[in-house]
Amino acid sequence: MKKVLAAALIVTVSACGGEEGGSWSGAEDSASDALAGTSASLAQPSPTFLPKPTGTCPEFKDGTLTFQPAGVAARSVRIWMSDAAKTLDGPLVFYWHGTGSQPTEATTGIGTTQIEAIKAQGGIVAAPAHDPAAGTFPWFYVSSTSRDDDFRVADEILACAIQKVGINVSRIHSMGMSAGGLNTTHMSYRRSGYIASVATYSGGRTSTIPTQDPTNKFAAMIFHGGSSDQVVINFQTVSQNYYNDLKSKSQFAMICNHGRGHSIPTDARAAVWQFLQAHPFGTVPSPYAGGLPSTMPSYCQR
Template sequence: MIVSACGGEEGGPWSGAEDTASKALAETSAGLAQPSPAFIPQPTGPCPEFQDGTLTFRPAGIPARAVRIWMSDAARTLDGPLVFYWHGTGSQPTEATTGIGTTQIEAIKAQGGIVAAPTRDPAAGTFPWFYVSSTSRDDDFRVADEVLACAIQKIGINVSHIHSMGMSAGGLNTTQMSYRRSGYIASVATYSGGRTSTIPTQDSSNKFAAMIFHGGPSDQVVINFQTASQNYYNDLKSKSQFAMLCNHGKGHTIPTDARAAVWQFLQAHPFGTVPSPYAGGLPNTMPSYCQR
């Protein structure tokens, strides 16, 4: 899973408090902070009918993109979370079953939630995602916007629980998404991802939380992921955002022992959760190698 990274300029279609977004916000669980309607995207193309499997999304102005969706019929009656998963170089969307875990995916589905793992556009180049391949194209996040907008339109989601995860190139892309879509991202988890350059922030008022994993000194493929992860952690802490840094010590791998803890972390950090419930100390269910 080889990776590189670079920043770029913000882009993508946005609208104000349109009917669909307002309805979704109104139906979100009471008591939770919510993204501003200005940051909730509207569909820009025809939305597919949501079902478990691979669906095609057609955002205006960019090529159509296949996205692997995991969901159940519970999504038609419950407004659950939406978790994006970005795979590593040489991998594919089904990596989500390893990165998130099948048990956790089933838990998300039972809550009426959706896991969405986009396929790559070959035009991205050597690496699967445009910003990771040192381009300034916002296509991948415009696809994510379309998935979110269509999910709201077709079945409804809990907009306080929009999260992102990824490994390697996908971890770097999750880092990019956390800043570039901070208008709606609640919290994220990165496996061997991190920050290698300055990334523009969409909504600096949203202090999203992050659980940041790396594999120690041997976590190196093109770049040093221990350093990149430390840089991400340091930047968030400098902005008074809650972050956990977790050195699992196993090199460039997904720490499968931590998947239950990651899902617990995301659930504990919906949009606008400040201070973090972990600010006073990490739960004993968190990996022993994590620090805050």
């Protein structure tokens, strides 16, 4: 048996569950370690909406792999991992890139130092390539289509990671920038059956999104660049909408105005990784509920 680490799994997925299909299994019982320096519980709940593979899983290794979920086009996914994944159950991190970008944006959005830390813990970073059929924007839901291809791909990555190398299912997270931030917002609701916590850079909530598992009060760290953060939409407004909706549902959220327009706040990457580690699946109340740690950016508030 591989030792379960208190690490975060970051993944971006689309809508699924009873309303949109997908193959699911009940979550297996799993032990979760408490995070050092937080008040996270020693016995975290486990996700109840874990998918099963619907196609042939590739052998996991660092590099670009192809996933072939049933019913959607095969998709290339950039995977970052190390041999530690063979012996340690670490986090899985999904990263969704912005319009005109590519999966390697994850090295900027997550940060190479943080990716190395995830790898050392036996974790995986997974950054899907977009399907050109999505339209103007790289992800189907962001382009206002009802196709759940992107999240079926995410489900397949997750299911295959569990099958092939094993992960800590309490530490599945999602991140993204711009269109990828909007897609992460969709994932947080539509895959709330297994998402632990998320971080969005210039993402947000532009419409009502169905919630897969309303009982999972996932946490979110929401960034925008102030009044100049506008590309097609006003990201300050939609980020605030996302924050307000989560707060209205008694979920922990923090909003961070870095004031630098439509950009990734690279100074905050270590804090984002700290936030995700502090919020495994089912962490209620948040260890930040009484106040933000001094290591959080000064422009963030809860």
